[in-house]
Amino acid sequence: MKTSWRILRRNPRALLGFVILLGFGLMATIGPYLIKLDEDQNFAERFQAPSLSHLMGTDYVGRDVFAQIIYGSRDVLIVAVLAAILTILIGVFIGAISGLAGGPLDTTLMMLVNVILTVPSFPLMLIIASMFKVTNPISYALLLAIWSWGGLARAVRSQILSLKKREFIEAARVLGLPAGHIIFRQLLPNITPYLAINFISIMRHAITASVGIMMLGLVPYSSSNWGMMLNLAVFQSGAVYTPSAIFYLLAPITAICLFQLGGIFFAHGLDELMNPRLRS
Amino acid sequence: MRKTRFGSLLMVGLLVLSLLATACSKTPETTPKDSSTTPNASAPKEPAIFNATGNWNVPPAYHGNYFATGGSSNPWWYISEPLFVYQPVDGSISPRLGTDWKEEGNKVTVTLRSGVTWSDGTPFTAKDVVANFYMLKLLNRGIWRYLASVEAANDTTVVFNFTVMTPLAKALVNSDPIFAGAKEYGKWADQVPANMTNTEKLNAIRTDLGNYKPEKPVGMGPFVIKTVTASEMILEKNPKHYAADKVAFDQVRLARANSNETIWAMNLAGELDVNHAAASKDLVDQYLKRQTKMKMAAPSDLSDFGLIFNTRKYPFSEQKFRQALAFVLDRKKIREVTNYFGADVTDYSHGIMKSYAGEWLSADVLKTFTNYTTDLKKAEALLTELGMKKNEKGEWLGKDGKPFAFEVTFPGGWGTNAESVASQLKAFGLPTKARAIEDSLYGSTLQAGNYDMATEFGNLWWGNPHPYTGYRRYYDTVSDGFVAKATGFPNVVKGPDGKDIDLMATTTDLGKTADKAAQKKLIEKLAWVTNEYLPLLTLTEKNIVIFYQDGLRVTGWPDAKDPIWQLAGGSTDKLYTTLIINGTLKPVSK
Secondary structure, eight states: HHHHHHHHOOHHHHHHHHHHHHHHHHHHTTTHHHHOOOOOOOOGGGTTTOHHHTTTOTTTTBBHHHHHHHHHHIIIIIIIHHHHHHHHHHHHHHHHHHHHHOOOOOOHHHHHHHHHHHOOOOHHHHHHHOOOOSSHHHHHHHHHHHHTTHHHHHHHHHHHHHHSSSHHHHHHTTTTTOHHHIIIIHHHHHHHHHHHHHHHHHHHHHHHHHHHHHHTTSSSSOOOOHHHHHHHIIIISSSGGOOOGEEEEEEEHHHHHHHHHHHHHHHHHHHHHOOHHHHH | OOHHHHHHHHHHHHHHHHHHHHHHHOOOSSSSSTOOOOTTTSOOOEEEEEEEEEEEOTTOOOOOOOTTTTTTTTTTHHOOOOEEETTTTTTTESSSEEEEEEEEEEEEEEEEEEOBBOTTTOHHHHHHHHHHHHHHHHOOOGGGEEEEEEEEEEEEEHHHHHHHOOOOOHHHHSOOOOSOOOOHHHHHHTTTTGGOHHHHHHHHHHHHHHHHSSSSOOOOOSSSEEOOOOEEEEEETTSSTTTTOOOOSSSEEEEEEEHHHHHHHHHHHOOEEEEEOOOOOOHHHHHHHOOOOOEEOEEEEEEEEEEEEEETSTTTOOOOOOOHHHOOOHHHHHHHHOOOOOOEOOOOOOOOOHHHHHHHOOOHHTTSSSOOOOOHHHEEEEEHHTOOOOOOSOEEEEESOBBBOEEEEEEOOOOOHHHHHHHHHHHOOEEEEEEEHHHHHHHHHHHHTTOOOEEEEEEEEEEEOHHHHHHHHHOOOTTHHHHHHHHTOOSSETTTTTTEEEEHHHHHHHHOOOOOOHHHHHHHHHHHHHHHHSSEEEEEEEEEEEEEESSSEEEOOOOTGGGGGGGTTTHHHHHHHHHHHHOOOEEEOO
C-alpha cells in the first residue's frame, strides 16, 4: 500500500487522475446527501446561465444541471464500473483460456467470440426488452457487458499467445511451476496495463450505451444519466443550436471527458505500479 | 533515416499549409440570394425551385409501387391528385380531378375533369378511379367499411355505392390522392371485386403485387420525379398537368428529413422554403432571429396527446383514482414543456378534439361533465374516499397500506411528456418513474397490459376530422378500438341516466348516421362516458408547426391564421401542393 502511494505521489499525472476519480467517487457517494435533486419542471427557468442558485445553470425544463450531474455520477460509477469489471472478467477468462489451451478449445472459443462480435445486438436486445425488466445495477451492467467482451477476449488471447512463448514463461514451465502461478503471477501482470486502458474505454462506452438500454425500456428512464443528458441536449431540446443552452450541453460532455481523463491518467500510474521496469 | 524524417516533416508542413489555406479561404454563401438580386439578362434563366422536405426509402430499396415496401413513402401529393380537396374546418370540398360531387341516398356520383393524362401519356378516366379504390381495399383503407362498390358509369363519371351513408364520406373518398391507375395496377385491381371477403385470395394478390417494383411512380400530379438519392429528391414540373399554367415552379427539391437535427440545421441556414420538423421554443426563436423572412403557422394536427390508464390493474381500475390523477396533473405545464406550440386542454377529457368540441358539445351539455382543472384538494378527497392515506414521507399508500410505485411508459422520443407527468405525480406523493419502450414494441406492450400509465395519441383524426374517427379509436374494437384494447376498458358501462351503454354499438351507430342532430345525441353519450370514466386523459392538442420563408425564394403564403393551413393536418404536402396548383405560391421574381 505504502509502495503504491509512493509510486502514485511521484507520478503527477497519475496523482491527478486519482484525485479526479476520487472526486467522482465522493460526488457519487456523498453528493446526493448534500444536494437535493428537484425534478419539478419550470419552463420559465429553462437554459439559465450558471449562478449561485444553479452552479451549472438549468436544463430545458428549468431543472438544476449541477444536481443532475451529481445524481448522474451514481449511475456512471455503479453501472459503468460494474459493466467494465464484468467485461474484463469475461474477456480475460475466455481470452486467457483460449490462448493458453490452444487446439480445438481455442477454435471453439474463438468461434463463440466471432458470433458475439458479428451478431447484431439490437434485435437481441429487443427480444430481451420484451421479456425482461432490469431491476438492479448488476443485471444492468451484465446486459452492457454481455455484448462488449468479444473484442477484449480476442486481444487477450493474442497477448497470451505472444507471452507464452517468451523465455520467462518457458523458464517457469521448465521449473515446473503450477499453471495457476504462471497465469496469475507471470502472465496477468504483463497484460494488466492493457486491461486498465480497456477498463476505461469500456466505462465510457457503458455511459453512452446505457442510453440505448434506457430507450429500449430495459431500465427506467433517467434524465440525470450523463448519456441521457447529452442525448436530450442534442436530439430533443435542440441545445446544440441554442446559445443560451451551452452550459446544459457542456455539463455532461465535461463530466464524461473529465471522468475519462481521470481514468486515463490513473491508468498511467497503474502501468508503473504493475510494471517495475517503468519505475524510475 | 534523415530522408524519412525530412519526408515526414514535408508532409506535416503541407498538411498545415492546406489547413491554413482552407481556414483562410472565403466561406461560400450559405444563404441563397434573395429577391434583391440584380437580374442579368444574358444569363440563362434559373429554374424556379420549391425547397421542402420528404422522407423516402433510399435507393436501391426505393421504387414506385405504393403497395410494396420501399415505395409507399413517395411524395404522392406532388405527383398525384385527389378527386377533391377536403377542408376539415367546414367540411367543404374543392375540385381537383373531380369537378362535381352529387349525393343521392347511399350513392355518390363524381364527375371527372376531362383532358387529364397520366405522366406516361395515358388518358385519365373513371376506370383509373375504380382501379385505385379497389387497390385501397388491399391496404384495408377505412372507406371500405362503408363502401359496397365503385363503378365507372362512363369515362368521366364514377359512382360510389355506400352500404351506409357515413358522415365521413367526403373525407374518406378524398383522403388519398389517386395513385394506382388501371393501366399500371388493373391486373391486380380487377381481381379484388370478386374476392372482397376472401382474405386468403386478397393476401395472395398483395403478395404478387409486392413483387412489382417500377423504377418510379406514374402520376398525373403537378410534378414528376426526376432523380432520387439518399439525401435529395428532385421533382420536375409536369407540363401535361391540367393546371400547368398556374404552377409557377419548375422544380421541387425535397431534402430527406430522416432526423430533426438535419432539418434544424437546414432551417437555420435558410435552405428550406417550408418544413414542419418539430422544434423547441428556443430553437424556433433562433430560426426567427437568424432567418428574418421566416414565419410560422400552427394549425391543428387533428390529433391530441393523452395519458392512458391500464384499467386492468389496481388502482387504475378505480374510476375515482383515474379522476384523482386528472385533478393532480397541471396539463398547461405539461403542454408548455412538451408541446409548446400545441393547444391547452385543461378542463375536460371527452374524446373530441378541443378545437372542434364547440361544434358538437354545447355549454349546457358540458355542465353535466366533470371539469378536471387542476385541483389537488379534490384529488386528495377522491383518494381518501378510496381508503388511501399518506405516510410520514407524504407518499400515498394503497388500501392495503403499501406504498405505490408507478411507471409512465412512453415510446422513443416522448420522454419529456412522460417525465413531466411522472414528476408531477411524484410531487403529489405518488412515486412515479418514466420508462421508455422501443417503438416497434410499444403497441403490443400496451395491448398486453404490461404497463401502469402510458403516453399515447388520443385522437388521430388525420384525414377524417369527425368525433366518430376518435370514438372508433377509443371503442370500436372490431375496426380499431386501440384505446379500449390497450386500457382493458369494458365495452358496457352505465351512462348519465344510469342505463347501460354499449360503447361499440353506439360508436358503430354514429358511423352510420348522416343526420347531424342524431349524431350529436350519440356523441354526447360517448363524450360523457369518456370524460367521467377516463380511460384516457387528454393532455394537449397537437398543432403542426409549419415554418415557411416568405419572400426569400417563394412568395404568396397565406396569412398564418387563414383556415387553408388546416389542410396540413395529416399531410402537409396536401397543403403545399394545393397552394402551388391554385397559383397562390410563386417564386420571388428576380
